[in-house]
Amino acid sequence: MSNHHPVADTQHNKTFTAYVIGFVLSIILTVAAFFLVQKQQLTTVNLYISVAVLALVQLVVQVICFFGLHKGSERGWNLLTFVFTILIVLVVVSGSLWIMYNLNYNMDH
Template identity: 45%
Template sequence: MADHISSSGEGHGSVGSYLTGFVLAVILTVAAFGLVMSHAMSPSATGGAIALLAVVQIVVHLIYFLHMNGSSEQRWNVMAFTFTVLSVLVLVAGTMFIMHDTSINMMSR
């Protein structure tokens, strides 16, 4: 089945691509639950594995459901997404630094 093209030239995924994305998302979700339920790893290793699975699932959603790719039509969407991710990283890192610094200064008194 061919991709559907709207009048603005944007590509919409086929049923096959949506099903592929759905199956990958389900597999990644079940893998995360399986890691937690099996207690096969240490808690810190489990947290790292879940974080990795979460990043992979974000990529799956971006590609299969939001249709983000490197094409010229998607360049502005990719740039906006990159700016958003960098802004959130700066916000989270700054918050973590401030909370840690405050904790250290409060403990010493």
């Protein structure tokens, strides 16, 4: 049994480190987005792009640091279903916005 403990400890420390890194990065990204909007020193378009990028970076950070820990033998399936769902989300959101924008436009003209 004794040879299992160092392995378990290493795994444990890795998990701990991942949680702390994910937490610190999330705080930094959140506060950065907050101050960008608070200060309003960029142009409107640049602000939109900056906060969107910061949110997407935080999504990636949290998926890797928090979700990545729990993946076992189904890792490939987890990733595949996640990517497929993101595809559906993009179709639903961009499709809705596109259709409704055109509908508004055509009703006004």
